[in-house]
Every structure is written in C-alpha cells, then in structure tokens.
Amino acid sequence: MIKCIAIDMDGTLLTSSHQITKENEQAIKKAQQMGVEVVIATGRSYQEARYVLDVNQIECPVIGVNGAEVRSAEGVVVAASPLAKEKAKEAAVRLLENNVYFEVYTNKGTYTSDGEKGVSVLVDIFMSANPEADVEEVIKVARERLTKGFVNIIDHYDTLFNDDQYHIYKLLAFSHHIDHLAAAKASLEHVEELAVSSSGHENLEITNEKAQKGIALEAFASSKGISLTETMAIGDNYNDLSMFKRVGRSVAMGNADDIIKAQCDFVTLTNEESGVGKAILEALNTAEARY
Template identity: 45%
Template structure:
C-alpha cells in the first residue's frame, strides 16, 4: 500500500500555466489526510518550487535540484550535495565549446547571463510537452523571482563560479541545437562523478552523481521507515527516471516521452488534464 508519494513539478504537478489544479491539490490533501507522506521532487531550486506549492496551501517537504537538496516544508536544509570543485571547469569548458548557454544553481539562487534564457527554459518545457506555453504568465513569474532576488542576472558567470565553486548544486545548460546538446552530453558523461539528465528536449541538467531524485527519495523513505515498494513516484521526463525506477509504483504522465512511459508501471493523463490527481485518486481507490 502506498505510504509515500513523490511528485515532479514541471510537466507533472503544474499545468501549462504553471499552477496546481484544484483536482491535483484536493488529491494531495486527501492522501495526506489518510496519513500518506507527499514530497515534491523537482529540478527547480527550493525558492522556485516553494511558492507555487505553498501559494495553494499545500505543506510538503522538497527534494530540489534533482536531489542535490532535501528540505523540510519550511525550507530548513536537511542535506545538500554539490558538484565536485575539480569538475566545474571541465563542465563549463564543454558547454562553452558547444556554445550552450548555462545557468548556475547555488542554494536558493539561480544565476544567469540572460533573464530571457530563464524565461525560455520554461517555454521550452511546455513545448516539449506539446502544449502552448502561456508566455506572458511565464514572464511575469520569472520577473517576480528576479524582483525578490531569487534569480540574478549577471554580466559574467566566471566571478560567481570563482566565488562559489564549492557551493554549486547544479548547472543547467540550454540550446536549440540538438547536435551541440548531444555532443556535450557525451563529453559530460565521460567525467566520473556526474549525473547528466534533462527535463526537456533543449536542456541538460548536470549534478553530482549522488544528487539524483531516486537517491534522495530512497534516503527520505528510509528515514521515515517506508519501504520503496510502498512509494509512488509520478514524473514526465528523463530527470525523473532515477526515482521512477526505484519506486514500487511508478507513474508516467500522459505528456511524457514514450521512453519514460515504457519505464513505468502505469500512465496517467497529461498535466493539462490533472494527471497527478487522477493517479493519486486511483491509488487511494484501489488501495495499491
């Protein structure tokens, strides 16, 4: 029987407009009322994840940055995993050689050379799910983060790397050129100690090999005395694979690539049509 549910955000819990539907919210609250633990497992930083969730009145812990951070529902840091300092220059060199733009995720802050790149990241995630992105809403959301200091635009990332080299949780690369992305992915995989995944066709998510959603989820479940066979994971993309593979009940979103669907035990509806709520309701009804 399910005792813990891990839910991805973009393309999963959040609809195309980056909000949580009434059905998804009510399903999560119902699960919690029955004593089931619910955790958000996202590639976003804590600050990017926290507000869309808590604005809907939901109280949950967070696996952030693809597992590089685990935080309590109030933001208290439980664990953090950083990219090895010795690998940062290699990663940056590969990305720059392939002319791939990148962002640095350091704790609660995202550093970028272009706010437009940050906006385009979320636009591309929607397009990857074959949905029409609400660009004005996405822009307003990102600009609000800029205003409160959660996203910072800088002329160069080099000084940030020099100052925070021991504190980088994730490097996020974006490009419209598939060949450049594939070349970078292959080169990055040759570096021992890295996990290289993606949350959409036009990006690369680079973390420490020990910073993956599946690893963080296993540790969280163990800390609560919950066997993995009693864990449900719901996701839509390649950065979700590690947790989908270790969960006893794996659910792919209807908007997920076929490879993700093939890796899961079941497939729910799309994020546009309350896929998370539908999956949770089914689990509660069937008492799986």
C-alpha cells in the same frame, strides 16, 4: 499500501501555465490527511518550487534541484549533494565550448551571467513548441524569473566557483539548437562524478552523480521508516527515471514520451487533465479496498 508519494513538478503536477489544479491540490491534501508522506521531487530550486506550492497552501518536504538538496516541510536543509567545484568549472567550460547557455543553481539561489540571453532562449524554446502562443505574454513570463528573484544576475560565474560560501548544486543548460545540446551532452558524459539528465528536449541538467531524484527519494523514505515498495513516484521525463526504477509503484504522465511510459507500472492522464490527482486517488482507493 502506499505510504509515500513523490511528485515531479513541471509537466507533471503543474499545467503548462505553471499552476496546480484544484483536483491535484485536493488529492494531495487527502493523501496527507490519510497519513501518506507527500514529497515534491523537482529540478527546480526550493524557492521556485515553494512559490507555486504556497499559492495552493501545500506544505510538504521538497527534494529540489534534481536531488541535490532536500528540505523539510519547514524549509530546513536536511541533506545536500553539491558538485565539486572543479567538476562544475569543467562542465561550464564544455557547455561554453558548445555555445550552450546555462544557469548555475547554488545553496544561495540561482544565477545567470546573461539575463537577456536567458529570457531570449526560453522564449525561443517555448514559441517553437507553441507557435500559437502570445509572444508578449511568453516574454513576460520568462522575464518574471528575473524580476521575482528566482534567478539572479551575476557578472561572472567565477564568483560562484571560487567562493567557498557557494555550493554548486546544478548547471541547467538551455538551447533550441538540439545539435549543440547533443554535442555538449556527449562531451559531458566523459567527465567523472557528473550525472547528466534532462527534463525536456531542450535542456540538460548537470549535477553530482549522487544528486539524483531516485537516490534522494530512497534516503528520504528510509529516514521516515518507509520502504520503497511502499512508495509511489509520478513524473514525465528522463530525470524521473531514477525514481521509477526504485519505487514499488511508478506512474508516467499521459504527456510523457513513450520511452518513459514503457518503464512505468501505470500511465495516468496528462498534466492538463489533473493526471497527478487521478493517480493519487487510484492509489488511495486501492489501499482502502484492501481493508
């Protein structure tokens, strides 16, 4: 019987317009009513994750920043695995050497040293994948990350790296130049204590090697007295693999790459078709059928 469900956000729980469908919301709340522990496992910061969850009044713990931080349903930090400052600095240098834009996720929020660059890179990435989209609307959405305070502008990242009050959770790198990303990834893979993953073809996520969704989920489930064999994980990308390899029931989204699908027990519908809701209800129905 499934007692814990971990759900990725972007490309999984959320549609391309960053919304949670009513079907997904209802399935999550049904699982919770049945006593199942539901936890969000995302690369997003807690603030960005909570903003979307609040719209649908979904209350649950959040494994954020790829596992670098875990918060209770009340928003209290219960675990964290930050990067060592020297490792964060080294990763930053290697990204800059390869002309790759990046943002820094910390315990005090997410930061960029170039807001306009961040907007333009995200717009370029989205428009290349969705050429039919309204560019003005895409620019508006990209800029909202700044105007809504999800990303803060700072003069220089050294402020974060040299001040003990900031704990570095993740460096999130973006580029529509795939060769630049590939070169940066190859360079970073030689740095000890780093985990390098991605939530899309146009990004890299650099964290402490212990800050992975699967590791955080294993600790979370254990703290609730739940075994991983009783846990289900739903996701769509490479930063979800560490969960898939550990849980008793792994579910890939219909929009996931074939490589991801091949490593999962089940494949559900796409994120536009409420695939999360379908996967949850199937798991719940299977459990009900046993009794």
